[in-house]
Amino acid sequence: MLEVDIKPVGDAALQIVVGDRVDREVVARVSSLARAIERAGGGAFSDIVPAYASVLVRYDPLRVDQAIAMALVRGAAENASELMNADIRTVRIGVCFGGEYGVDFETAAHELGMREARFRDAFCKPDYRVAFLGFLAGFPYLLGLPPALALPRLATPRPRVPAGSVGVAAFQCGIYPRQSPGGWRLLGRTLAPLFDASRSAPALLAPGDVVRFEPASSIEETTSVDFVGGAA
Amino acid sequence: MSEPRRLVVRDAGLLASVQDLGRLGVGALGVSPSGAADWFSARAANRLVGNGDGCALIETTMNGATFEAIDPMTIAVTGADAPLWIGGKRKHSWRSLRVEAGDRIAIGPPASGLRSYLAVGGGVEVPEVLGSAATDVGGGFGGRRLATGDSLCVGAGSSERFSECEFEPGAILALRPPLRLRAVAGPDASRLGSAVVDELFAHAFRGSTRSSRQGLRLEGLAITGGESDSISAGVCAGCVQLPGDGSPIVLLAEHQTTGGYPVALCVITADIPLAAQVRPGDEVRFERIDRTGARDALTDAASRLRAVRAVATGATHDPDAARLGRGFAEGASS
Numbered sequence: 001m002l003e004v005d006i007k008p009v010g011d012a013a014l015q016i017v018v019g020d021r022v023d024r025e026v027v028a029r030v031s032s033l034a035r036a037i038e039r040a041g042g043g044a045f046s047d048i049v050p051a052y053a054s055v056l057v058r059y060d061p062l063r064v065d066q067a068i069a070m071a072l073v074r075g076a077a078e079n080a081s082e083l084m085n086a087d088i089r090t091v092r093i094g095v096c097f098g099g100e101y102g103v104d105f106e107t108a109a110h111e112l113g114m115r116e117a118r119f120r121d122a123f124c125k126p127d128y129r130v131a132f133l134g135f136l137a138g139f140p141y142l143l144g145l146p147p148a149l150a151l152p153r154l155a156t157p158r159p160r161v162p163a164g165s166v167g168v169a170a171f172q173c174g175i176y177p178r179q180s181p182g183g184w185r186l187l188g189r190t191l192a193p194l195f196d197a198s199r200s201a202p203a204l205l206a207p208g209d210v211v212r213f214e215p216a217s218s219i220e221e222t223t224s225v226d227f228v229g230g231a232a
Numbered sequence: 233m234s235e236p237r238r239l240v241v242r243d244a245g246l247l248a249s250v251q252d253l254g255r256l257g258v259g260a261l262g263v264s265p266s267g268a269a270d271w272f273s274a275r276a277a278n279r280l281v282g283n284g285d286g287c288a289l290i291e292t293t294m295n296g297a298t299f300e301a302i303d304p305m306t307i308a309v310t311g312a313d314a315p316l317w318i319g320g321k322r323k324h325s326w327r328s329l330r331v332e333a334g335d336r337i338a339i340g341p342p343a344s345g346l347r348s349y350l351a352v353g354g355g356v357e358v359p360e361v362l363g364s365a366a367t368d369v370g371g372g373f374g375g376r377r378l379a380t381g382d383s384l385c386v387g388a389g390s391s392e393r394f395s396e397c398e399f400e401p402g403a404i405l406a407l408r409p410p411l412r413l414r415a416v417a418g419p420d421a422s423r424l425g426s427a428v429v430d431e432l433f434a435h436a437f438r439g440s441t442r443s444s445r446q447g448l449r450l451e452g453l454a455i456t457g458g459e460s461d462s463i464s465a466g467v468c469a470g471c472v473q474l475p476g477d478g479s480p481i482v483l484l485a486e487h488q489t490t491g492g493y494p495v496a497l498c499v500i501t502a503d504i505p506l507a508a509q510v511r512p513g514d515e516v517r518f519e520r521i522d523r524t525g526a527r528d529a530l531t532d533a534a535s536r537l538r539a540v541r542a543v544a545t546g547a548t549h550d551p552d553a554a555r556l557g558r559g560f561a562e563g564a565s566s
Contacts, residue, residue, distance in 0.1 A: 008498075053465070
């Protein structure tokens with residue numbers, strides 16, 4: 001049973017809020033709710049989009065009444081378990097830090113008052129957890145950045161962030177699957193294939209995955225990805 | 233079946249792409265639904281040529297586009313109020329038309345509106361990616377972003393059973409500015425406060441040149457009260473985001489799946505087609521509507537879509553009428 005706050009988003013979607021902060025517990029509740037809605041939805045929902053602390057569901061307003069959509073969601077929340085998924089997959093991703101691959105790395109280390117090697121090790125130390133995919137196809141929002149490494153986003157976003165860039169903004173960490181505009185601080189780059197629409201599993205990562213960054217001495221070393229555990 | 237019929241792009245204009253009603257069920261991967269920005273015009277064009285609502289068709293932008301039919305086919309053009317020429321002769325849009333081999337189909341710059349839809353009987357054939365023929369222009373996958381010289385295959389259609397159809401004049405979109413987008417309060421309205429919401433409803437905005445298939449950007453008034461650091465949440469087409477600079481963004485078909493800007497209003501499903509047709513400089517106003525009103529407006533749009541009739545010349549019975557009149561939910565919802 002999950003406590004939820006259901007808000008209409010126009011006449012064709014609902015936002016279901018499960019928390020007012022971003023942490024692993026709230027993120028686990030989000031994925032549990034998203035799974036429960038998928039089971040209970042019975043085809044009523046055309047899309048189920050989890051985020052940090054909420055789930056958005058879309059429906060066809062001529063086919064599904066808002067009250068029925070709300071009742072389905074409420075029923076799903078009652079049946080959702082708060083248990084974390086025990087089957088956790090760890091994904092090791094190689095990253096080439098600094099220089100042309102991470103144009104903000106040196107200044108970020110300087111701003112934090114850390115030597116570059118220490119900054120890199122501190123960044124790679126934690127297990128990051130994929131909260132959800134959003135912003136761009138296959139873009140993982142990662143939790144776990146140590147608060148001591150938090151940096152504000154750029155005042156003016158860059159028009160072109162290269163594909164594979166590993167970036168941070170405040171408490172958030174993410175990887176750009178393709179070139180795009182972006183305002184996050186860029187620390188390094190990976191050639192890991194984060195998204196390919198032609199694959200049967202287009203996104204490399206899924207919510208709940210643990211990500212471990214490993215420093216690489218050359219960009220070529222970052223092509224392959226190592227999976228440990230999990231059903232996949 | 234013999235060789236597929238072909239349609240060649242002679243001038244793709246500003247942006248022409250293959251679209252359908254969008255890619256559903258993959259939002260959790262961060263994949264945008266994409267699809268036709270103006271769902272009403274896309275469905276209407278498909279119905280005129282006897283296709284299902286979700287058939288792949290071509291969306292053009294702003295200054296029009298030109299195509300050449302290599303083989304005979306049935307076509308219809310809907311959307312923006314744009315002049316249409318077939319083989320050099322001026323023709324009506326919002327009507328099904330027979331084109332002969334070698335005919336040029338030229339969509340001119342619209343007098344009002346922004347996007348035109350060209351449907352062909354049998355549909356445009358592109359491989360489906362993640363269950364849809366829609367082009368994700370920003371993502372660079374799915375469908376096809378069209379370039380001058382491209383050749384497209386047309387599906388086997390019912391060209392032999394062609395009967396000319398048109399929409400009743402009252403059924404088509406009225407696109408003369410000022411455009412009124414009916415909206416309800418968004419999920420973050422109470423956090424932003426009623427003063428901000430009232431201000432959004434009170435003012436006249438203008439379409440910005442920075443708009444895209446992702447979102448209609450509006451300018452003309454900087455509204456204070458927008459914050460940029462809320463917790464990212466799922467969004468959908470119609471969401472009116474209020475970024476820190478106070479210039480609202482109405483999300484369109486190719487929106488990002490999640491966003492961090494507060495959602496002050498939501499344009500109702502029935503008026504998303506109008507939002508998709510706003511040109512840079514057009515005056516835009518938000519008009520308050522309640523939930524019942526939103527529902528009535530969508531029911532009305534669905535019934536206008538059914539208002540396809542045979543053109544009077546001798547057509548007493550249209551064998552496709554029942555099919556054309558099928559429900560809104562036949563394809564994916566917008």
